[in-house]
Amino acid sequence: MSAGPVRAGSPLATPRRGSSGPRSDERADAVVVGAGLAGLTAAVRLAGAVGPGRKVLLLEAGSEAGGRARTTDHGGYLLGLGPRALYRTTERQLRALGVRVPGHEPDVAGALALRDGALHPGYAAALPLLRTGLLSARERVSVGRLLALSRPRARMAGTDAAQWLGDRLPTERARQAAFAVLRMSAYVGRSDMIGADALAGHFAEVRKGVRYVDGGWRSVVDALLGRAAALGVVVRTGARAASVEGGSTPYVRLADGRGIRARAVVVAGLSPRAAGALLERPGLAGSAGHPLHTACLDVALSRLPDPRRALVFGVDEPLYLSAFSTTARLAPPGGAVLHLARYDDGTGLGAEQVRARLHAMLDTCQPGWREVLVHERFLPRITTMSALPEARLGGLTGRPGPRAPGHPGVFLAGDWVGPHGLLADAVVLSAVRAAEEAAVRF
16 A cells, blocks of 8 residues: 655755764755554645745555554455444545545444343434333343443543442432443543543534445555545555654654754654654653454455344453444455454453353354355454543543654544544544644745
8 A cells, every 4th residue: 555656855064963964965845754544544634734945754654554444354354353334424434534534334223232141123313212122121222322422521521430420310220321332432431541521522423424434444545545645645554663853853763773854743643652762752652541452353244144133242251243234335246344342340251261252242233144255354452542531530531632742743633632532533643633733834
């Protein structure tokens, strides 16, 4: 997914910190470090903001762009890095950048709930909730009210989701049932792990609708790369940044010793620890929440044994199954792609234990799947969120802003930056904000 040849920059002979003498540095108007979803978004927004004739350079340490939004093609079966959905806020921001992504909404009303090893009609939508036998009438009303009215409020800062659910719902069973729906899209295995404002705000976004993307998230990456190319962004893969300095002309030093001077630099999509190391600001990691990990099982089947069980969420265990290919184009005709996940709840299960539980879920939901198995990929610990918006750190409002502390002209973007959104929403919103602030320097 790399772009074409890089345009040459204007060299400036300048001695830099740690060098033994003058050397020729490349020059760009803006540099974006990291070509995942955050970096691609920031580069496209920057190039659009500063206009033609400016050199926006996008650096990627790996061999291709995409980061966690990559998709693997296994004989026509398209596997992402675990289950991923496109939310309305992200979609709107992408459209504003000139990027449109094809996809369709899953049938949430047809979801099933897994409790005590048995499948029950789900309650992820309003009408099924009114009918579910998993809750009493009183519990159904309280859960329905919470799910329908959840949104972030200033007073939630400093309150974790467990306390929020405890204050709003009458029984432990109601709290468990509500959280089973909430965690489907937030990927959090235990309610005390995340700030109430973040979880409530994210579900308010989910209520607007989600889409599974045709072709997987590589469709998003390819569309952004195409838009970047149209705007003249120079994409350079295999270019690892070793350090970033702020100042009137920020400076990026590459691992091979070369340097790049620019008016602005955006450090995009790196974890707080990696960004802190790049900026020599280790305190960034200490001020952010813990990373969130998820165990994922991606399965390609020659056919789907039971199409009626295409979306299942666990109630008493943080499990999830979705046949994405029933909604989006991800498999050859007649074939199926399923994503299963077990959200990290701190129980410390080993990889093989988790895999066995995901296999057991498949046995329950799609009996006979082994006879039609084409390919299976188990990822025991993928990073779902670089840093959780934890209550002890102020939730969403406690996250750092786009300006890198102590580094004028350097800006941050990622799923742990800015006071809005989770997951891809946070990535895209923070990238747009960082690019807009960087463009002010032109």
